[in-house]
Amino acid sequence: MKSKRSFLVQLQILTKRMTLRVIRRPLAELPNLIISAFFLFVYDGALGGVFGGNASGTPFDFANGNFVNFILPVSIVSASLSGAASGIYLVEDIESGVFKRYQSMPISRWAIILAPMNVGAFRVLLQAGLILLIGKFIGADPAVGNIGFLIVLSIAFIWGMGFAGYSVAAGVKSGSSQGAQAATFLFFPAIFLAPTFVPREALKGWLETAAAYNPTTYVIEGMRSVMVQGWEPDVLFRGYLSACLFAAITLTFAVISARKATEKA
Numbered sequence: 001m002k003s004k005r006s007f008l009v010q011l012q013i014l015t016k017r018m019t020l021r022v023i024r025r026p027l028a029e030l031p032n033l034i035i036s037a038f039f040l041f042v043y044d045g046a047l048g049g050v051f052g053g054n055a056s057g058t059p060f061d062f063a064n065g066n067f068v069n070f071i072l073p074v075s076i077v078s079a080s081l082s083g084a085a086s087g088i089y090l091v092e093d094i095e096s097g098v099f100k101r102y103q104s105m106p107i108s109r110w111a112i113i114l115a116p117m118n119v120g121a122f123r124v125l126l127q128a129g130l131i132l133l134i135g136k137f138i139g140a141d142p143a144v145g146n147i148g149f150l151i152v153l154s155i156a157f158i159w160g161m162g163f164a165g166y167s168v169a170a171g172v173k174s175g176s177s178q179g180a181q182a183a184t185f186l187f188f189p190a191i192f193l194a195p196t197f198v199p200r201e202a203l204k205g206w207l208e209t210a211a212a213y214n215p216t217t218y219v220i221e222g223m224r225s226v227m228v229q230g231w232e233p234d235v236l237f238r239g240y241l242s243a244c245l246f247a248a249i250t251l252t253f254a255v256i257s258a259r260k261a262t263e264k265a
Helices: 002-023 026-051 067-095 098-103 107-139 147-174 177-194 204-213 215-229 231-262
Strands: none
Touching: 002 067, 002 107, 026 067, 026 107, 067 098, 067 107, 067 177, 098 231, 107 147, 107 177, 107 231, 147 215, 147 231, 177 215, 215 231
């Protein structure tokens, strides 16, 4: 019990330190937020009339008359790129020697890695919340009621935790902020190798196969299930499962990378 309490205290202190660093750089949050909001407006403006209410009764009416509900999860997932800063912050600690000092102290490696992941996940949660507010303003209306917004946020938080873990691992392995940024943008194409603009059953050929193996697909579909279709427990379960597995894998990868970095040092 004492060991557990000590770990939680360490995690709280390190998370607070990382959070203060984010607060001191508020403008760093704007680019990704603006891009995600821009995607939402552009996609809705360009495609909403074709796939939304104006096409009601046509084969394209998969959005049940509200294309904002359908496209909103894509903007939420794109906001997960904000978790990339987690790896950059840890790299800054490595370059400044703070990371090495942590290793000489009785501080858990899990706490050192989890702290930036927590901050990255909360950044994603904050940006996702702002995107949801914008979506609500332009007409988003979850099929399950307002609880749908909370479900979308919870999936976004877990997914953001996983993306932050990947960013941390990439940052530790590359040892440079540029390397961490480059590695995280490798995930950007994953958004477009998923059922981004149409349901998965409308995809054909290699894109259909790529979407089936893309965890982003199940995260987007889980969010869409409560936004468009209503309660679909199996789809929602796959969304949560994909996000949780992604977070678990990247957390493990990050800790292993940190251990190897310490051994080299």
